[in-house]
Amino acid sequence: MGYDVLGRDDEPLSPTGKLFLQQDLYEVINCVMGLETSIDVEAIKVELKESAMIEHPRFCSLLVRDQNGNEYWRKTQVDLDKHLIVLEGRVGEGDDEEEIVNQYVADLAVSSPLDTDKPLWEFHCLMAHKCGVLRFHHALGDGISFMSLFLACCKRVGHPNQSSTLVSSCPSNLSKKSHSKSKVWNFVMVVWYSFLYITNFLLKTLWIKDRKTAISGGAGVELWPRKIAIAKLRLEDMKAVKRAMAGATINDVLFAIISCGLSRYLHYRTPKVQEGLKVTGIAMVNTRQLPGLQELSGMMRRFSKSRWGNDFGVYLLPVHCNESVATSLDYVKRAKEMIDKKKLSLEALFSHFVLAITTRLFGSKVTSFLYYRLVCNTTFLVSNVAGPQEEIRFAGHIIKFLRVNTSSLSHALQVNMVSYAGRADLQIMVAKDIIPDPEFLAKCFEESLMEMKDAATKLQS
Incomplete structure (x- = not known):
C-alpha cells in the first residue's frame, strides 16, 4: 500500500x-x-x-x-x-x-x-x-x-416481510433491586475479582506461559497449515443442559463442553498427563452496554449503546484437565461459577481499555507485540456469536448452515460457534501438524454434550 x-x-x-x-x-x-x-x-x-x-x-x-x-x-x-x-x-x-x-x-x-x-x-x-x-x-x-x-x-424463510428473531440476551448477574448490604458485598466482590483477573491478565501477557501440551501452539504457528472439523451440536440439547443448572447460560454450557472435550482429548493423546493440568483459553467478550445482537439501524446511531465496530474485551478462561468429576454436569457447574466471577470483574473492560490506550500512547506495533505475547502464552481461542432462530434466505437462496472462523493465530486451536435455526456448529480450526485429528476432537465435544444432556434428563426426571 x-x-x-x-x-x-x-x-x-x-x-x-x-x-x-x-x-x-x-x-x-x-x-x-x-x-x-x-x-x-x-x-x-x-x-x-x-x-x-x-x-x-x-x-x-x-x-x-x-x-x-x-x-x-x-x-x-x-x-x-x-x-x-x-x-x-x-x-x-x-x-x-x-x-x-x-x-x-x-x-x-x-x-x-x-x-x-x-x-x-x-x-x-x-x-x-x-x-x-x-x-x-x-x-x-x-x-x-x-x-x-x-x-x-x-x-x-416463509415470512419475507419479517426480520429474523434474535436470541435473547442473558440477564445480568447483579440485581437492580438488591439491598444495600448486597450492594456493598457485590462491590467488594467486583474489586477482589477484578484485582485477581487483571493481575492474571498482565502476568499472562508479560511473563507466564501455559505448560506445553499436545494442543499447544506458539510463535510462528500462525503460518502453519490448517485443518477444519465441525462439531455439530443441537441448540435444544444445550438448552436442556442449561435448564438443569439454575442461572446457567449457553456460554456456560459451551465452555463446559470445551473443558470436558479437551480433557478427553488430552487424555487420549497423552494418557499419563498430570492430573490437574491447566490450559488457558482466550474468550472474546462483547463490551457494549446493550448485550446480544441489535438491529443494524440502532447500531449505526451516533450515540448508540450498542454501536458498530470492534467493541470487545477478553476473558482468560482456564481449563483444568483430567480432574476427577462426579458427573459431566460438574463441568457445567464449574464453568458457571468461574464465568459468573469473570462477569463480576472488570477484566473484559480492562483488556479493551489497555488495547485502546496502549495504541494511542505507543502505537499499534507495541499493542500488537503485547497481544501476540498473550496469544503465544495461552493455548486456544473460543468465540460465540448468536445467529437467527429461524431459517433465512439470502438473495433467494435458503441458508442451510452458518459457520465462522478467522485468520489463523499462533494458537494451534481455535473454536468458533455460531447458532442458527436450532443448530450450534463449532468450527474447530487447528494447526494440523500439532493436532492431526480434529475430527476426533469434534467427536469429544459432541459426546461431552450428549453425556451432559443425559445427566440433565435424569436429574430432571
Whole structure:
C-alpha cells in the first residue's frame, strides 16, 4: 500500500482496527454459508447492490495511509465484479463435500489477505459445492457488528416481510433491586475479582506461559497449515443442559463442553498427563452496554449503546484437565461459577481499555507485540456469536448452515460457534501438524454434550 495525501472526509481507524492490520495479528473473518440450491451469481450481485452492506461506510471505503503511516478510511465507488470471486469447478479432491469446503476455508485462513485496492471484503462463490464464503477484514467490525449487518440483508424463510428473531440476551448477574448490604458485598466482590483477573491478565501477557501440551501452539504457528472439523451440536440439547443448572447460560454450557472435550482429548493423546493440568483459553467478550445482537439501524446511531465496530474485551478462561468429576454436569457447574466471577470483574473492560490506550500512547506495533505475547502464552481461542432462530434466505437462496472462523493465530486451536435455526456448529480450526485429528476432537465435544444432556434428563426426571 502506498502513501496518500489525507483528504478532508477521511476517517481514522479505531485502535482495534489498527491492531488487526499488524502482520502478527492480521485478522480476516470468514463466514461460510451452505445453500440448499445452486448459486445464482446474478441474484447475489443484485441483492448486494441493493443491500445495506454496500451503503455501509466501512464496506464502501478504501484503507489508505498518510505520509506518517497513519491508516484512514476513504469512501469509494464499489465495483461488485471485483468483490465477487466465482469458482466454477471443484475446489478440492474427494467425495466429501463438507471436507472439501472445510479445507478451502482452512487454506484461506492462512495465506489469503484481502486486496487493499478495494474495500476490505469479498464473496467467494463455490459453484460446484453450493456454498458461499463471505470474507471481511476484522478492522471493519467484530462478529456482533457483522451478524447484525448480514441479517439486515436476509429475509426469513416463509415470512419475507419479517426480520429474523434474535436470541435473547442473558440477564445480568447483579440485581437492580438488591439491598444495600448486597450492594456493598457485590462491590467488594467486583474489586477482589477484578484485582485477581487483571493481575492474571498482565502476568499472562508479560511473563507466564501455559505448560506445553499436545494442543499447544506458539510463535510462528500462525503460518502453519490448517485443518477444519465441525462439531455439530443441537441448540435444544444445550438448552436442556442449561435448564438443569439454575442461572446457567449457553456460554456456560459451551465452555463446559470445551473443558470436558479437551480433557478427553488430552487424555487420549497423552494418557499419563498430570492430573490437574491447566490450559488457558482466550474468550472474546462483547463490551457494549446493550448485550446480544441489535438491529443494524440502532447500531449505526451516533450515540448508540450498542454501536458498530470492534467493541470487545477478553476473558482468560482456564481449563483444568483430567480432574476427577462426579458427573459431566460438574463441568457445567464449574464453568458457571468461574464465568459468573469473570462477569463480576472488570477484566473484559480492562483488556479493551489497555488495547485502546496502549495504541494511542505507543502505537499499534507495541499493542500488537503485547497481544501476540498473550496469544503465544495461552493455548486456544473460543468465540460465540448468536445467529437467527429461524431459517433465512439470502438473495433467494435458503441458508442451510452458518459457520465462522478467522485468520489463523499462533494458537494451534481455535473454536468458533455460531447458532442458527436450532443448530450450534463449532468450527474447530487447528494447526494440523500439532493436532492431526480434529475430527476426533469434534467427536469429544459432541459426546461431552450428549453425556451432559443425559445427566440433565435424569436429574430432571
